[in-house]
Amino acid sequence: MSLFSMDLALKFIGFLSTAYLARVLGKSGFGSISIGISVLSYALVLADCGLTALGIRKIASDPKANDITGQILNGKLILAVVIFLLTATITFALSGLSENTYIILNYLFFLFPAAFMLEFFFVGSQKMDTVAYVRILGTIIYFLLVLIFIRDRGDAVLTGIAWTFGGVTTALFFFLFYKKRGLSFHFNGIRYFIKILKESFPLGMASYISQFTVAFPVVYIAYIAGNSQAGIFSAAFKMIGLFLVFDRVFVTLFLPKITGVISNREISLEKIFGTVLKIVVCLTLIVSMFLYLFSDFIIIKVFGDDYTESILIFKMLLVYFAFTIIDSVFANTLIGMKKEKVYTLSLLIAVIIILILTFVLTPFWGEYGIIFSFILLDIISLIYMIIYLKKDIEIKIARSIILPVI
Structure with a gap:
């Protein structure tokens, strides 16, 4: 399966989920989960910090550089913990114990399976078929969970849990394919964290900027006009994203x-x-x-x-x-x-x-x-x-x- 075919399949399945949620949750509920996804987008970029791009580059130049896998995962895990705690604290400070807070927190749990995803290894190794099948499988799991558990406006808080379980599935299958190749990795603790972060940070600059641009409107509209207006804008924006x-x-x-x-x-x-x-x-x-x-x-x-x-x-x-x-x-x-x-x-x-x-x-x-x-x-x-x-x-x-x- 080509990279484009994978991207097309992911966008289509993801959009089916989006259309279903927009109808079932209504404008306000859809606006709430759009805020959660936008906040998660910021958190994911900060928790990655260019490490995925660095991992792809290192593996592509030397597929046998097994030590880099552990260093990348170690860095992503440390950042995931820090960014989760920081984002959760800011969310509680700004929104208190509101529905939006719980929705955002449930989406933020996705940071942890994302930290363990070995996608960078398979992309660097040019194993795009593996990447395609695993990513599509994770997206299908998310879609099925949405269909099963999200039935009305009151279920909006469960969407983040479904998203996280889709991520757990993706991370698990990447790990199984990695072990099938007879490979292993070990974490390095804090020892190499600062060193590898200095190397990876510049690689993520374009991602930081572009992701900020994409996620900013929904959060800001919700702030100035409420969840319903955020849902209305998000529906149009996601349709543009599909095309x-x-x-x-x-x-x-x-x-x-x-x-x-x-x-x-x-x-x-x-x-x-x-x-x-x-x-x-x-x-x-x-x-x-x-x-x-x-x-x-x-x-x-x-x-x-x-x-x-x-x-x-x-x-x-x-x-x-x-x-x-x-x-x-x-x-x-x-x-x-x-x-x-x-x-x-x-x-x-x-x-x-x-x-x-x-x-x-x-x-x-x-x-x-x-x-x-x-x-x-x-x-x-x-x-x-x-x-x-x-x-x-x-x-x-x-x-x-x-x-x-x-």
Whole structure:
């Protein structure tokens, strides 16, 4: 099974769970679990701290480097404990003994099975079939638990437990496949923790920034407008996330091509870049227009009549959807040219601006202020990458972007 097929299957099963929960829990309950997932997303990034990326890199360079497996797991476990305690303390301080607190805590328990996941070992060893089957199995277990135990609004607190059990299944099967290869590992305690953390931290910078961007809106909307509005926004945002599978297709097909062109110089980088950019812009516009025309049908059929307010949000987010895919052309070109720092810096600049705009605009426009900020984030990031790429290749903005739009 290819990486793309795995990603598509995971997104589809995950979205079935999302649609079911949105209908069963209603806007308020769905908003509550969306907050829990957003907080967990922050916690997972902090608890990983680039260790997964470092583990993949180390195993890929030396598959027999068995000691690195124990060091990575040791680091992730220590961070999981620290981040769990820190996040739980902050949650209790801000929300007290509320339903949101219990939902967040149940999701946070996922940090511990996540710390033991050996996915990095199999990715580094190029055993993508194993990764695919185990990840899909864990997602199916979660989906089945949701169908069995989540029946009405009062069951919202159980969703985090189902998520955690799905994680336990995933971690357990990764471990079984690891033992089947006759391998073992041992923990190093605190001895190597600081050393490996210094090495891994820079690798996680882009993840920290991008995850902050994705998880921030739901938490902030819940804070200023309540769980129901968070649920309405989350429904539209998750639908956009499903259709961003087109972005995944692009990355899968385009990045190896760009890397090959840069390495071999058999054909002009400017030529393939310009051609791909025009194709992506045209296809993105077609898909965006199709989704816009059928947005009412899509939202109501998937989430139900309670989510009619999500339709306008979904339509506005289609601008963000289009720019995100177009941004991928530039981002993956930079990555192929081994200039990831430029991409990371563009994200950082954009996030600073989005925070400023969000706090300025939301008092007047509510969640629509956040959508506007998101669109500007992509535009600012795109402009920065265009300016930088122009130093190395010729970019014909009018021919590749403006003309297809017209």
